[in-house]
Amino acid sequence: MKKHNFIYLAIFVMLLTSCAVRKPSGDNGATLVGKHWQLVELNAEAVPAKVNGKMPFLKLDEENGRYSASGGCNGIGGEYTLQKNNGITFSRGMSTMMACADMRVENGLRTLFDEADTYTVTENTLILSKGKEGAALAKFVLVADQSDKLAGTWELDYIMESADFAQLYSSRKPTITFDMAENKVSGNSSCNNFSGSVKIEGQAISFGPLMSTKMACPGDGERVFFKNIERVTGFDVQNESLTMLMDDIVVMRWKKK
Known part of the structure; x- marks a missing residue:
């Protein structure tokens, strides 16, 4: 009986942990999620305000631990996990497969979500990078709330x-x-x-x-x-x-x- 109780307790702790990791952690987590971020720089190159007539963006939904993004063509999405000390990881989900005239930003975003593991939020700017001392992979600015x-x-x-x-x-x-x-x-x-x-x-x-x-x-x-x-x-x-x-x-x- 005690063995069974121990197993149930372990499962319960694991469930709590898996639920908690997607909640904001650290000082900046609460300023990161639930907002609409416009992509302005990718791999040290400026990104136009519109690509294929659409604004490249990133949104992180706090409630279900999912992100959605676009490089100006297809919708990109999946799950994200916030970790201690401003760590973040992205996992790919399903996305649309439309072909557009300019796919460079979209292709760069897909690579970004594979590589980025650290975030920094300063005022209205979000930076995703690889490692705490690594160069910025992407820069976003907060879309003004109207x-x-x-x-x-x-x-x-x-x-x-x-x-x-x-x-x-x-x-x-x-x-x-x-x-x-x-x-x-x-x-x-x-x-x-x-x-x-x-x-x-x-x-x-x-x-x-x-x-x-x-x-x-x-x-x-x-x-x-x-x-x-x-x-x-x-x-x-x-x-x-x-x-x-x-x-x-x-x-x-x-x-x-």
């Missing part, structure tokens, strides 16, 4: 796949209101009211699930609205204009009310 600019109500003035916006929403334009304190949205699809949750990480955004009232609606405006808001993966706010994107494609554009 979520506070979303607060309030916006009215739609452009939507993808609409040849005649004025006709599609001749009676009423859709609106959306962001409650950033609760991470909630509400609004009107041009016919029914809707509400639901919103998740924002840097300039990445996703909605849902969205609930709506069930009034019968004339025309095709509501269907087009819900179809396109499900496509949204990113956003940008400039002055009184909110642009919602699917990668680098403009899906919706809104004006502040």
Whole structure:
């Protein structure tokens, strides 16, 4: 019986350890995860703000111990582990296999995740290197959080796949209101009211699930609205204009009310 108890205890300790290693460790761990980092330098060479029309980036999800990244083409992902004294390791997972015009940054990122074992965070800069005294393999800068600019109500003035916006929403334009304190949205699809949750990480955004009232609606405006808001993966706010994107494609554009 004692032998069995010892085995159970050992398994329990191993499980706790395996769960704990992906949590932030050291002074910088909490400033590393849960943020959106833009790649600006790779192997001592500057990286353009956009590669193949997309921003190269790295994100580390604290909740499930996974990372996601892109060199401007395919999505790259897998698991990461934080260790003592600012150690970090990456393991590869599944990724898409699309061919793009410029693959240099993406290929460099794949090599980076095989080699990097140390991280440093200073203010808004993340550096990945091999060994504490090794040269920087990659440098990232924190993507500014624009979520506070979303607060309030916006009215739609452009939507993808609409040849005649004025006709599609001749009676009423859709609106959306962001409650950033609760991470909630509400609004009107041009016919029914809707509400639901919103998740924002840097300039990445996703909605849902969205609930709506069930009034019968004339025309095709509501269907087009819900179809396109499900496509949204990113956003940008400039002055009184909110642009919602699917990668680098403009899906919706809104004006502040």
